[in-house]
Amino acid sequence: MKFNLDVGKVVGDMVQASAGVLAKGGSQATQYASHEYAQFIMDIEQVQTMAEQGTITEEVAQALVNQHKLSMQAVLITVEGLGVIAVQNAINAALNVLNSALTAALGNAFKTLKFAL
Amino acid sequence: MHKIRDSRRILVVLLVLVMSMTGCGSIRLIAPYDQKIDDGVTDLQKATAEFFTGIERQGGSTPTDYQNHTRFYDYCKVSLSGLIVRAGALSANSLTLQQLEILRQQFQDLEADDQKMGIPQAAVPQYEKAFNRTFTAILTLEVAKKERKTEGAGE
Secondary structure, eight states: OOOOOOHHHHHHHHHHHHHHHHHHHHHHHHHHHHHHHHHHHHHHHHHHHHHHHTSSOHHHHHHHHHHHHHHHHHHHHHHHHHHHHHHHHHHHHHHHHHHHHHHHHHTHHHHHOOOOO | OHHHHHHHHHHHHHHHHHHHHTTTTOOOSSOOOOHHHHHHHHHHHHHHHHHHHHHHHTTOOOGGGGGGGHHHHHHHHHHHHHHHHHHHHSTTOHHHHHHHHHHHHHHHHHHHHHHHHOOOGGGHHHHHHHHHHHHHHHHHHHHHHHHHHHHSSOO
C-alpha cells in the first residue's frame, strides 16, 4: 500500500479550517454578549430611576434587580455555550480536513477499513 | 531511511486511530439541538407575555389578585418541570439545564413577589425584559446547537 500524505500541508489546512470557524464563533459570542451587557446596564439604570422617582417602591426595585441578575446568569451561560460550540466546530473542521486527507491518501483501502471500539 | 518510513507508518496508524475514536471525523462537546426544548421555551415565552400584557392592561395587580394568577404559575411550573427532565436526559446538556433552573427560579420569585406585593403596572416592562432576556438566552444557545450541524463536520 502506497501512502502519500503531506503532513505539513494537512496540518496547515487543519489549522486554517479550525481558525476560521473559531473566529466566526467567537465573533458571534462577543456580539451577543456585548448587546446583552449594554441592555442589562440600561435596565438597571431604569429601575434605579423609577425607584428614585417613586414610581416603584424600593422593595419592587430590589425584586426587579434580582430578576435582571438571574437573567444575566442565563446570558453568561449562553456565552459559555457559544464558546463550547465554537471550539467543537473548530475541532470538527480540522478533523474533516484530516479525514479528507487520509481518505485521499489511502484511497479505496481506507474506505473499506472498519473500526469499532 | 528506515526510521523515517517507520515513523510515517506510526503516524498513519495514529491518525487512523484518532479518526476511528472520534467517530469518523466529528466530536460532540455539547448536546444536539432539541426541537422540544425550543418549542417548550417558546410556548412559555408566549404564556408569560400574555400574563404580563394582562397585568399591564388592568393597571397592575395587588396581592389580592394573586388567586387569579395561580393557573398561570401552575402551567409554568409543570411546563418547566417537563423541560428540565428532558434536558437532563440528554448528555452534555448541563448548560441548558442550568438555564432552565434559572428560569424556574425567576418564576418562583415572580410568584412570591406577586403574592407579597402584587405587580405594579410600572414594573411590568422590566419584569418582562428580564424574562425575555432569559428566554432569548436559552433559545440562542439551542439554535446555535442546530447551526453546528450545517457548519461543522458532517454528522
